[in-house]
Amino acid sequence: MSKMGQDFFDMQEAAQTMTKADFVAEYGKQNADVYDQINTSAEPDPEIDIEEIVKNINEQIPF
Numbered sequence: 001m002s003k004m005g006q007d008f009f010d011m012q013e014a015a016q017t018m019t020k021a022d023f024v025a026e027y028g029k030q031n032a033d034v035y036d037q038i039n040t041s042a043e044p045d046p047e048i049d050i051e052e053i054v055k056n057i058n059e060q061i062p063f
Contacts, residue, residue, distance in 0.1 A: 012038055 001009070011027055015038035018026070023035045 008034075015039060 011031060011034050014026070015023055015035045018035075020032070020035050020039075024032050027034070
């Protein structure tokens with residue numbers, strides 16, 4: 001894993017155990033969104049079915 005990838009993984013791991021204030025103090029407020037994402041997302045986003053979206057759009061556009 002690259003250093004950047006490892007750093008991001010470490011940030012995600014730290015977000016699980018640190019308070020937001022401690023996280024921001026360590027990783028900077030520019031990375032607060034990583035903390036928020038880890039701590040507010042109870043379930044993963046549902047998968048997007050691109051084919052279904054395209055089909056629906058095509059049905060709405062008169063050709």
